[in-house]
Amino acid sequence: MKITIFLLFVLGFSQAFSLTLEQVKTALKENLIPQDSIEMNLRVSVRAASIYQQSEVYIVRKGADKSYIEIKNDFLKQRSIVNGKKMKIVNLKTNKTQIVDYNGEFLQSDSYANFNPLDSGTWNEPKFYSGNLYAIEGLFTTIYYNQKLKRIEKVESIKDAANTLTTFSYDANNKIKKMEVSVIVNGQESVVTTEFLRMQKSDKVPDKLFEF
Numbered sequence: 001m002k003i004t005i006f007l008l009f010v011l012g013f014s015q016a017f018s019l020t021l022e023q024v025k026t027a028l029k030e031n032l033i034p035q036d037s038i039e040m041n042l043r044v045s046v047r048a049a050s051i052y053q054q055s056e057v058y059i060v061r062k063g064a065d066k067s068y069i070e071i072k073n074d075f076l077k078q079r080s081i082v083n084g085k086k087m088k089i090v091n092l093k094t095n096k097t098q099i100v101d102y103n104g105e106f107l108q109s110d111s112y113a114n115f116n117p118l119d120s121g122t123w124n125e126p127k128f129y130s131g132n133l134y135a136i137e138g139l140f141t142t143i144y145y146n147q148k149l150k151r152i153e154k155v156e157s158i159k160d161a162a163n164t165l166t167t168f169s170y171d172a173n174n175k176i177k178k179m180e181v182s183v184i185v186n187g188q189e190s191v192v193t194t195e196f197l198r199m200q201k202s203d204k205v206p207d208k209l210f211e212f
Helices: 002-016 021-029
Strands: 038-048 051-061 064-071 076-081 087-089 097-101 127-130 133-137 139-148 151-159 163-171 176-185 188-201
Touching: 021 133, 021 151
Parallel strands: none
Antiparallel strands: 038 051, 038 188, 051 064, 064 076, 076 087, 087 097, 127 133, 133 139, 139 151, 151 163, 163 176, 176 188
């Protein structure tokens, strides 16, 4: 009888602390603003060898077919507005503009708003790592997820000759405030740091921002 009670206790304990991939995906979606309904101010710094560059980025997405992106750095000052099947590109240095067809192709700025690696790829079920952390393994990548705080702490990736480590920092309200990506290739390190100066829903942004 005592053995049976003990086994039931152990079984119940293990089930209470188990974690599934679907539970992680659901928790992350609840904590993150959808990419197609977001307004963000970012500061992106790139450091590699003797190179250093900093960019100011403003992104608004409102629905699947409206986006507004401004990127400003020492080499590029550009605004891109997508509205339906058209995209307006403005060179903010010369004020020259052009309007081109847009078919939903990937833009460089899309990567700034995509900080949930579980959105794509194939992932295994979470495995207990230590403390509150669970490891979720993909083909070349391992995600470390904090079950208690319901957030990703770091992502490690090894592919070909590149070792990549992405670490996330959060504020007191558990909102992401910084993402740092370190890539080491043949002993040379490059670091991209993204600071989230503002991140909120875009429902209050007027539609006239996307008109041209």
